[in-house]
Amino acid sequence: MSTKRTYAIIGGTAGIGRALAHKLVERGDYVLIGGRSPDRLESTLASLGPAATGCRVDIADRASVSDFLADSPALSGLFTPAASYQTGAFRDGDTETSEALFIAKFWSQYWAVHAALAHLRSDASIVLMAGAASIRPIGAPAYAACNSALEGLARGLALELSPIRVNCLSPGTTDSDLWRNRAEDIREPAYAAWRTLCLAQRPATVEEQAHAALFLLDNTNMTGNTLFCDGGYTLR
Numbered sequence: 001m002s003t004k005r006t007y008a009i010i011g012g013t014a015g016i017g018r019a020l021a022h023k024l025v026e027r028g029d030y031v032l033i034g035g036r037s038p039d040r041l042e043s044t045l046a047s048l049g050p051a052a053t054g055c056r057v058d059i060a061d062r063a064s065v066s067d068f069l070a071d072s073p074a075l076s077g078l079f080t081p082a083a084s085y086q087t088g089a090f091r092d093g094d095t096e097t098s099e100a101l102f103i104a105k106f107w108s109q110y111w112a113v114h115a116a117l118a119h120l121r122s123d124a125s126i127v128l129m130a131g132a133a134s135i136r137p138i139g140a141p142a143y144a145a146c147n148s149a150l151e152g153l154a155r156g157l158a159l160e161l162s163p164i165r166v167n168c169l170s171p172g173t174t175d176s177d178l179w180r181n182r183a184e185d186i187r188e189p190a191y192a193a194w195r196t197l198c199l200a201q202r203p204a205t206v207e208e209q210a211h212a213a214l215f216l217l218d219n220t221n222m223t224g225n226t227l228f229c230d231g232g233y234t235l236r
């Protein structure tokens with residue numbers, strides 16, 4: 001009998017999710033990956049090789065996530081780094097950067113876990129994606145609250161879904177495609193500020209974040225927890 005495991009990564013076609021997909025395939029597991037862009041999906045599947053399958057998915061659309069998982073083999077794990085949102089100030093009173101942000105990052109992961117339930121093995125592990133702004137915000141209070149809510153969700157789900165384990169990854173600023181696709185005059189000042197704000201004095205790499213996600217997937221004594229892979233940002 002094959003001992004290979006299958007992990008689903010919604011948001012596995014770039015950044016932290018793609019880095020995790022590579023780690024899983026390199027150690028001999030299978031991955032099911034998805035994202036919205038067909039070009040990104042195609043190129044990522046090509047780089048991962050035959051142990052990877054995937055299709056287009058929009059995590060903010062419950063029917064799309066159900067379709068994505070429909071033919072999935074039993075899953076040993078689920079990682080949900082997919083999210084597209086904007087952040088803004090409370091005083092702006094803007095719906096897009098407050099309520100829509102929750103729909104894009106919190107409710108999408110909530111319902112993705114729900115859709116995955118029928119496909120998860122009883123010993124499966126779920127890793128939700130939050131962010132270190134949860135406990136040390138830099139403005140954007142709705143974004144801070146959304147990440148805190150996700151950390152609370154991991155605790156609540158860990159209780160209800162046991163023996164399935166549920167944890168949360170809360171990264172600090174990470175040199176992913178998310179930042180690389182932004183204009184240099186936005187990215188470089190943000191990176192410069194980050195160097196002064198954290199103890200590591202640099203943004204994290206996607207490999208470091210993927211390593212943290214892999215730890216949460218693998219360690220069978222971790223559940224209901226949040227791992228801050230943030231270079232010491234939340235300490236200062």
Ligand SMILES: NC(=O)c1ccc[n+]([C@@H]2O[C@H](COP(=O)([O-])OP(=O)(O)OC[C@H]3O[C@@H](n4cnc5c(N)ncnc54)[C@H](OP(=O)(O)O)[C@@H]3O)[C@@H](O)[C@H]2O)c1
Pocket residue numbers: 010011012013014015016017034035036037038040057058059060081082083084105129130131132170171172173174175176177178179
């Ligand atoms: N990078 C950081 O500094 C940082 C810090 C703290 C927290 N985070 C959190 O980490 C997560 C992603 O990080 P990342 O840096 O790896 O981002 P990234 O490099 O932009 O990768 C995001 C991945 O998710 C997919 N995606 C985005 N929206 C989607 C949607 N609605 N449905 C399905 N797939 C979607 C993207 O592909 P498509 O665009 O083709 O769909 C891509 O595969 C976010 O939740 C973010 O808040 C990141």
